[in-house]
Amino acid sequence: DAGVTQSPTHxxxxxxxxxxxxxxxxxxHDTVSWYQQALGQGPQFIFQYYEEEERQRGNFPDRFSxxxxxxxxxxxxxxxxxxxxxxxxxxxxxxxxxxxSGTEAFFxxxxxxxxx
Amino acid sequence: xxxxxxxxxxxxxxxxxxxxxxxxxxxxxxxxxFWYVQYSRQRLQLLLRHISRESIxxxxxxxxxxxxxxxxxxxxxxxxxxxxxxxALSGLDGGNKLVFGAGTILRVKS
Numbered sequence: 406d407a408g409v410t411q412s413p414t415h416x417x418x419x420x421x422x423x424x425x426x427x428x429x430x431x432x433x434h435d436t437v438s439w440y441q442q443a444l445g446q447g448p449q450f451i452f453q454y455y456e457e458e459e460r461q462r463g464n465f466p467d468r469f470s471x472x473x474x475x476x477x478x479x480x481x482x483x484x485x486x487x488x489x490x491x492x493x494x495x496x497x498x499x500x501x502x503x504x505x506s507g508t509e510a511f512f513x514x515x516x517x518x519x520x521x
Numbered sequence: 522x523x524x525x526x527x528x529x530x531x532x533x534x535x536x537x538x539x540x541x542x543x544x545x546x547x548x549x550x551x552x553x554x555f556w557y558v559q560y561s562r563q564r565l566q567l568l569l570r571h572i573s574r575e576s577i578x579x580x581x582x583x584x585x586x587x588x589x590x591x592x593x594x595x596x597x598x599x600x601x602x603x604x605x606x607x608x609a610l611s612g613l614d615g616g617n618k619l620v621f622g623a624g625t626i627l628r629v630k631s
Binding site (some may be wrong): 406408409438440445446447448450453461463495499500509510511512513514515 | 525527564565566567570606609617618619620621622623624
């Protein structure tokens with residue numbers, strides 16, 4: 406099991422452009438959460454997907470959107486990129502049936518997005 | 522507002538010395554508390570969580586609801602403990618999203 410995999414590992418975009426980041430969850434996991442980690446900060450929750458629907462959302466603008474596919478993989482889309490969107494984007498997967506009682510979230514290596 | 526505070530950005534100790542990484546939280550309900558660790562060039566991984574009451578790699582953490590703290594402790598630090606440590610809180614709004622602190626870098630010197 407490769408665990409949680411994210412692509413690409415690094416990305417450079419220009420202000421105003423759009424970007425799509427991808428995540429494949431750990432085998433057996435059905436829930437995907439996305440986090441943004443700015444330099445020197447802890448990860449900040451963006452949103453969570455389960456059964457192809459957004460279940461929870463953090464304090465992020467509508468420019469941040471996502472999708473979950475039937476195979477549980479997920480995409481994070483960011484439109485109209487700003488310099489402040491430069492960060493490490495982390496994907497975490499877990500099993501929803503375990504989540505209610507507390508379960509381990511497995512993280513990917515992240516995608517480093519630089520907006521210039 | 523739900524918040525996790527890790528007051529130290531950097532904690533530097535000698536090998537064999539005791540370690541305590543501080544974590545305080547603000548949350549009105551019954552939270553679940555976690556410690557995540559990130560070793561150099563590795564992904565973020567769970568170290569321990571309060572509901573399991575485990576000791577992992579010699580680390581323990583006790584949830585103190587009166588002081589709203591979840592400090593991470595180890596009696597004798599090892600060089601391989603050097604890493605970034607994040608305290609995190611879950612159980613917010615009925616979901617399982619994690620709220621992280623800013624993290625503490627632990628450096629264990631020989």
